[in-house]
Amino acid sequence: MSTVPPAAPAAPAAISVVGIGADGWDGLPARSRRVLGSAEVLIGGPRQLDLLPAAECPGERVAWPSPLRPAVPGLLAAHEGRSVAVLASGDPTFYGIGRTLAETVGAERLNVLPHPSSVSYACARLGWAGEAVETVSLVGRPLAGLSAALHDGRRLLVLSADGSTPAEVAGLLREKGFGGTRMRVLEQLGADRERTVEATAETWPQAGPVDPLNVIALDLVRSPGAPRLGAVPGLPDEAYEHDGQLTKRYVRAATLAALAPAPGELLWDIGGGSGSIGIEWMRTDRSCRAVAVEKDPVRAERIARNASALGVPALGVVTAAAPEGLAGLPAPDAIFIGGGLTAPGLLDACWAALPAGGRLVANTVTLESEALLARWYGEHGGELVRLAVAQAVPVGGFTGWRQAMPVTQWSVTKAGAGA
Incomplete structure (x- = not known):
């Protein structure tokens, strides 16, 4: 007796995402018109929906609620099994709804019909x-x-x-x-x-x-005398509001070089101070992310102000002591420790949180913390360097060197699978 295998479940229907411009229906190509005309459900902003003639597009019209993103999964689920067309301004995948839809239902379910973008x-x-x-x-x-x-x-x-x-x-x-x-x-x-x-x-x-x-x-035209802020790490110290807790310009540049930010990566900036390391990490690429952990609430507020002033308002700020404040943070690609090195369990917690291939950089000016870094260097390798900076200053009628406190820096990449 032969048996017939059960039929495979039907794949979910595709969702059409149709770009439309300010010229409305008249500016749409024939394929986009056919998709919109045959859709049972039309979803979009009120302005976009108003661009469609009722006679040509008789489908049910559903306006996006506000806030939009949290509502997307439920709204699509409510119309599962019906042919759905989503309207987008211009190119749906360029700062548009296309990305949200792809992350919600998967790119394979989308039929994207772009229109020229406003750009x-x-x-x-x-x-x-x-x-x-x-x-x-x-x-x-x-x-x-x-x-x-x-x-x-x-x-x-x-x-x-x-x-x-x-x-x-x-x-x-x-x-x-x-x-x-x-x-x-x-x-x-x-x-x-x-x-x-x-x-x-x-x-x-x-x-x-x-x-x-x-x-x-x-x-863009910069006015004479306006501050010039470059695109690479090492902004002038004057660019920051601070109370002295600031990784100075030349050490900061060397620290960011050791951290080696790459697009999309996340940094933990522990002992944030004025937030300079996390801020300049994020300025290297718009997709870079950072979280500053700072126990002093006054400094934590200052970090947020600096981040906004320097163009990276998305910098996260956790007002808590480390390592306690690290609990629940997303896994980092790199960690910088600029303060609190001798806090019990801090280095251990950071090392445990760091994935294979992740980088850790720690700076210190004290002998006690330097001894701790020397021990970890002996156990895990990496690079242990001393950074010394001197600046020319007036000495009477002459010029001499004023030495800043030397900074000991340990940088290491965690070994393991994928490192």
Whole structure:
């Protein structure tokens, strides 16, 4: 007697993600129109849904709730088994809903139909090479994040949250010493109502309202005398608010070189002080992450202010002593210990938390901590170095050297599988 094997369960239906521009239905290619016209459920923002003609797209319309991201799994589950099309502005995978959907249901379930992004339109209007322009999104992100991208002579495109964003950007530029920057606000790109408003950051705001759908093009100009903050570690000490607990500029540069940040990696900055190591770790790449652990609440608040002022407001701050404050933190790729080395169990806890291939760097100026680092160096290897910096200072009518306290630094990569 033959038996028929049970049928394999049907694969979940694909979710179409359709990019749409400010030109609406008229600007969509035939394939996108067919997908939207046949969908049983249309999900999107109210503005995007209003761009679809009811006669051509009779499916049930569902507006995204706010906040959006936590609602995505439940909303998709509620319409499981029906053909679903999600609307997105421009290219869904460029600062759009495409990433959230891929992380929620898996990229294999998505049928993405992109439309030219606002960045593509802006570069076309300005004659800018897209690969040479950095884009910063302020949609659902703090304004302070723009600060890290400000460099003289650079071109930036800023994705606005709404019509108030250009004035906020102009204010930040003036505050950071970039008042001479040329600002062009490109509204309703691709639509019949497309318009460009131009001014400098110093002379903004313009008379009249700005359309909520806009992109800001910046030709950055640093004002004479404004602080120059480079793109590599070793910012001037004056860039930080501090009470003396600051890893000084040249030692900081050497410390970041030993930590060797790479895109996407997470740093634990223990004994954060003023937050300089974690801040400059994050400034090396927009995807780098850091958590500063600082037991002094006054210093912890100062770390947060420094992070915001220097363009990395996403730096996490844990107000607690280590090692107790390390409990529950996500696994690090690298650890820096700038204070509290002799706290019982600190080095042991850090070593246990560090995965194979992870890096640990510890700095100290005291003999007691130096002896501890020498012992760990003897057990685990790595590099043990002494960093000495001297600065030229007036000596009467002449010039001499003033020696800073030497810093002993131990750096090591944890061995093991994958190291």
